[in-house]
Amino acid sequence: xxxxxxxxxxxxxxxxxxxxxxxxxxxxxxxxxxxxxxxxxxxxxxxxxxxxxxxxxxxxxxxxxxxxxxxxxxxxxxxxxxxxxxxxxxxxxxxxxxxxxxxxxxxxxxxxxxxxxxxxxxxxxxxxxxxxxxxxxxxxxxxxxxxxxxxxxxx
Numbered sequence: 001x002x003x004x005x006x007x008x009x010x011x012x013x014x015x016x017x018x019x020x021x022x023x024x025x026x027x028x029x030x031x032x033x034x035x036x037x038x039x040x041x042x043x044x045x046x047x048x049x050x051x052x053x054x055x056x057x058x059x060x061x062x063x064x065x066x067x068x069x070x071x072x073x074x075x076x077x078x079x080x081x082x083x084x085x086x087x088x089x090x091x092x093x094x095x096x097x098x099x100x101x102x103x104x105x106x107x108x109x110x111x112x113x114x115x116x117x118x119x120x121x122x123x124x125x126x127x128x129x130x131x132x133x134x135x136x137x138x139x140x141x142x143x144x145x146x147x148x149x150x151x152x153x154x155x
Contacts (some may be wrong), residue, residue, distance in 0.1 A: 006034040008082060012075075012089040012098050014042030015059075018114060024154045025112060033136045036082050038075070040094060060093045062123065072097050079105060090114060095123040103131045110134045115153055118140070 009029070010099035019039055026035055028046065030052075032077040037052060040059035057074045086108040086153025099109050102127050109134035113125040129135050135148045143150035 006032065007086065008084045009035050010038055010078065010082060010087045010098070011035050011097045012038040013088060014041060014061075014092045014094060015043075017116060018090045018092060018095075021112065021114060021154055022088070025088065025090070033143040036080060036084070038094060038098070057094055060097075060122045062093070068093065068097060072101065075101055080116045081106070087108065088112065091122055092124045094129075096128050099128040099131050110155070112134065112136045113138065113142070113148075115139075121148065 004134055007075045011026045013019045020040055022037075026037075029035065035052070037054045038057055039054065041059055042056045055078055057078075058067050058071045060071040066104055070096075071094060075094070077102065084107055087098050088110045089098060090112045091114055095111065099111065100108050107127075109132045111125055111128050111132045111134070114138065115123050117125070117138055121135070121137065123144060125135065131146060136151050137143050137148050140150045142148060
């Protein structure tokens with residue numbers, strides 16, 4: 001990597017609270033990294049700064065498992081086109097599927113579990129936990145000090 005080239009990072013989240021939290025994390029990183037945002041929330045592409053690259057994918061969840069298949073293919077295509085060195089996600093399904101795919105590629109992964117998960121790590125967070133390079137919780141009691149670490153709240 002040349003000195004002028006910033007590391008390429010995909011920032012992936014579902015619409016709503018996951019998207020809001022992801023933006024709070026990534027806003028201060030935009031000067032240091034080449035960020036591409038990925039979300040099923042097509043309304044976000046027009047609502048963000050013109051300088052941001054926002055890619056839209058199929059909206060899928062545990063309740064719409066059949067949609068996970070096109071989502072996986074879309075994410076794989078994005079990996080091929082964007083060539084990220086890292087992925088950061090606040091959840092849910094798009095981030096989880098991206099992490100499972102990244103397990104087979106040389107892409108580092110950081111999962112930031114939602115602040116809404118007070119008593120346990122989210123379902124998608126538990127699913128990706130063994131595949132993620134780093135799992136961060138926003139609630140100190142949920143940290144195990146090794147795989148799941150506490151770094152404070154982002155809200």
